Amino acid sequence: MPGRGAMTGASTRSGTGDPVRSLRTAWTGFRRARGRVAATAAGALAVVLLGLASAAGSHTSCSAGAVEVACPALPVGPGGEAVEDKFFFVHRALTGDGGITARVTSLTGVIRKPDAVPGVRNVVAGVVPWAKAGVMVKESIEQGSSYAAVMVTGAHGVRMQHDFTHDVAGRPGGVSEGSPRWLRLVRSGDTLIGYESADGAHWSEVGTARLPGLQATVEIGLFAASPGDLTVTPGALGGSASRFSEATAAFDRVTLEGGTAGGEWREDDVGVTGEPGGSPHHPGRTSESGGAFSVTGNGDIAPSTGGQTLERTLVGLPAGLIAVIVVAVMSATAEHRYGLGRTAPPARPRRGRVPAAGAAVVAAVAFAAGLAATAVTLTAGSRILRANGNQVLPVSWLTEVRVVVGTAALFAVAAVLSFALGVLFRRGTGAIPAAVALIVLPHLLATVSVLPDSAAQWLLRVTPAAGFAIQQSIPQYAHVLGHYAPSAGFYPLAPWAGLGVLTAWAAVALLGCGWLLRRRDV
Incomplete structure (x- = not known):
C-alpha cells in the first residue's frame, strides 16, 4: 500500500498542469481499484435483477364468469398514447x-x-x-x-x-x-x-x-x-x-x-x-x-394514466444509486488518503484539477453503468410485464430514450454530488450517510406513502431526490382528474427540471470543494 500511494501521488504531481493527463491518471486509478469496479457492476446488476424480479411477479388477468382471460388491449389515440x-x-x-x-x-x-x-x-x-x-x-x-x-x-x-x-x-x-x-x-x-x-x-x-x-x-x-x-x-x-x-x-x-x-x-x-x-x-x-x-x-x-408504466420496472434504482454513492465517495476519500491533489506550491492555482478529474471519471463510469442497466431493465422488464397480462402504457420512442439516457444522467450527477461530499467530509463514514440521506432517502419516504402528499411533493422539489423525476414517462394532464402524487408515480417537477435540481446541488457541492481546497492551501 505505501508503494502504491507514492506512485499515485507522483503521477498526480507530474500531471496536475495537464487536464488530459489528470483524467488518464484518475481513470487508471479507478480501474485498478477492483473493489470500486466490482461495486459499480453490482449496482448495475441490482437494478436489472430487482427490476426483472418485480416484473416477473406482476400478473394481471380479467374474468369472464368463472374463467380468467387476458384483459382487452387499451385503446390508443391518434398520438399513440393509451x-x-x-x-x-x-x-x-x-x-x-x-x-x-x-x-x-x-x-x-x-x-x-x-x-x-x-x-x-x-x-x-x-x-x-x-x-x-x-x-x-x-x-x-x-x-x-x-x-x-x-x-x-x-x-x-x-x-x-x-x-x-x-x-x-x-x-x-x-x-x-x-x-x-x-x-x-x-x-x-x-x-x-x-x-x-x-x-x-x-x-x-x-x-x-x-x-x-x-x-x-x-x-x-x-x-x-x-x-x-x-x-x-x-x-x-x-x-x-x-x-x-x-x-x-x-x-x-x-x-x-x-x-x-x-x-x-x-x-x-x-x-x-x-x-x-x-x-x-x-x-x-x-x-x-x-x-x-x-x-x-x-x-x-x-x-389514460392508469395501468403499468415503463418506469415501474426500475424498482432497483435506489439500490443501484447507493452503490454509485459508495463508489464515488470511496474514490474521493482515496484521493485524500493517498495525497492526490497535493502539489508543489507553484501548481496550487490548479490544485482542483485532480479532484475534478476524479469526479469526471466516476460520473462517466456511473453514466455507462446506469445506461446499460436501465436499457436492459426497461426492454426486458416491459416484455415480461406484457407476457404476464399487464397493460403497459405506451409511450413514444423519444420518451423511452429520455427515460434511459436521463436515468443514466441521474446516476452520473449523483456520483458527482457524492464525490464532492467525499472531498468535503474526507471520510466515507460521514460522506456516504450524508449522500444517501440527501439523494435516496427522500425518494423512498415520498414514494412509499409514509408521508402526506404535500410533504412528499415538497421533498421532491427541493432535495437532490428531485432528479428521480427524469424517469416519469406519463405526464400529468390538467383536464384529467387523478391522484398525481409520488406514491402513484407522479413527480411535482417536470423530468428535466427535476434533474436540474439535482445538478444544482452537485454544482454547489463542487463549488464548496473548490473553496475548501483553496482554504487548505492558505
Missing part, C-alpha cells in the same frame, strides 16, 4: 363540411359512494368535476379514433377538447334552465372550430382543432360521459379510490348543417363493457321528445 374512450353518443353521419348547434339546459348525475350500511347501495345525486356533455365530431365510433368536441363540464365551465390530450378553456360557470349554454361545432375540411353562446345570438370562439387526415364522412352528434368519482385518503399511508358515476345532459334546439339530410339518429354506447351474461355493464341511454334529447353516459374521453 386513452379512455367511453361515452354515450347520439349521432348521424356527416359527409363533407357541416356543423351542429345545440342548447344544453341542465347537467345532472349520480355518484356511487361507500356504503353506509353493508349491502345497501349508497347512490347520491351529484356531478363529478370532469363530467362532460356537448357536441362532437368523431371520425368513427371506434375507440381511440380522432375527434373534436365542445362541452359543458361539472366544475370547469365550457371546454373544447380534441384527440384526448388537447384542452382549451371557454367561459367558466355551470349550466341550468335559467342559465343555459349554447354550443356549436363547425367542420371545414380537417379544421373544426368550437363556439359557445349564452343566448344563441352572440357567439364567441372557444378554440380550433386540426385533425390531419380526417376522412370525408364522420359522425356528428351529442354525447355525455362521466369519469369515476376520485376519493383520496389524506395523511400517511393514504390512497385513492375511484367510484362509479354517470351524468345526464338535457339538449334542445338541436340543428345540423351540411351533408346529414335524411339521416336517422343512431345511438352507440362507445366502449361499454359486458357482464358475464352478455348484458352491458353500466349502460348509457337516451330519450327524445319533440326535438329535445336527454343523454346519459359514464366513462371518460381522455388520456
Whole structure:
C-alpha cells in the first residue's frame, strides 16, 4: 500500500498542469481499484435483477364468469398514447363540411359512494368535476379514433377538447334552465372550430382543432360521459379510490348543417363493457321528445394514466444509486488518503484539477453503468410485464430514450454530488450517510406513502431526490382528474427540471470543494 500511494501521488504531481493527463491518471486509478469496479457492476446488476424480479411477479388477468382471460388491449389515440374512450353518443353521419348547434339546459348525475350500511347501495345525486356533455365530431365510433368536441363540464365551465390530450378553456360557470349554454361545432375540411353562446345570438370562439387526415364522412352528434368519482385518503399511508358515476345532459334546439339530410339518429354506447351474461355493464341511454334529447353516459374521453408504466420496472434504482454513492465517495476519500491533489506550491492555482478529474471519471463510469442497466431493465422488464397480462402504457420512442439516457444522467450527477461530499467530509463514514440521506432517502419516504402528499411533493422539489423525476414517462394532464402524487408515480417537477435540481446541488457541492481546497492551501 505505501508503494502504491507514492506512485499515485507522483503521477498526480507530474500531471496536475495537464487536464488530459489528470483524467488518464484518475481513470487508471479507478480501474485498478477492483473493489470500486466490482461495486459499480453490482449496482448495475441490482437494478436489472430487482427490476426483472418485480416484473416477473406482476400478473394481471380479467374474468369472464368463472374463467380468467387476458384483459382487452387499451385503446390508443391518434398520438399513440393509451386513452379512455367511453361515452354515450347520439349521432348521424356527416359527409363533407357541416356543423351542429345545440342548447344544453341542465347537467345532472349520480355518484356511487361507500356504503353506509353493508349491502345497501349508497347512490347520491351529484356531478363529478370532469363530467362532460356537448357536441362532437368523431371520425368513427371506434375507440381511440380522432375527434373534436365542445362541452359543458361539472366544475370547469365550457371546454373544447380534441384527440384526448388537447384542452382549451371557454367561459367558466355551470349550466341550468335559467342559465343555459349554447354550443356549436363547425367542420371545414380537417379544421373544426368550437363556439359557445349564452343566448344563441352572440357567439364567441372557444378554440380550433386540426385533425390531419380526417376522412370525408364522420359522425356528428351529442354525447355525455362521466369519469369515476376520485376519493383520496389524506395523511400517511393514504390512497385513492375511484367510484362509479354517470351524468345526464338535457339538449334542445338541436340543428345540423351540411351533408346529414335524411339521416336517422343512431345511438352507440362507445366502449361499454359486458357482464358475464352478455348484458352491458353500466349502460348509457337516451330519450327524445319533440326535438329535445336527454343523454346519459359514464366513462371518460381522455388520456389514460392508469395501468403499468415503463418506469415501474426500475424498482432497483435506489439500490443501484447507493452503490454509485459508495463508489464515488470511496474514490474521493482515496484521493485524500493517498495525497492526490497535493502539489508543489507553484501548481496550487490548479490544485482542483485532480479532484475534478476524479469526479469526471466516476460520473462517466456511473453514466455507462446506469445506461446499460436501465436499457436492459426497461426492454426486458416491459416484455415480461406484457407476457404476464399487464397493460403497459405506451409511450413514444423519444420518451423511452429520455427515460434511459436521463436515468443514466441521474446516476452520473449523483456520483458527482457524492464525490464532492467525499472531498468535503474526507471520510466515507460521514460522506456516504450524508449522500444517501440527501439523494435516496427522500425518494423512498415520498414514494412509499409514509408521508402526506404535500410533504412528499415538497421533498421532491427541493432535495437532490428531485432528479428521480427524469424517469416519469406519463405526464400529468390538467383536464384529467387523478391522484398525481409520488406514491402513484407522479413527480411535482417536470423530468428535466427535476434533474436540474439535482445538478444544482452537485454544482454547489463542487463549488464548496473548490473553496475548501483553496482554504487548505492558505
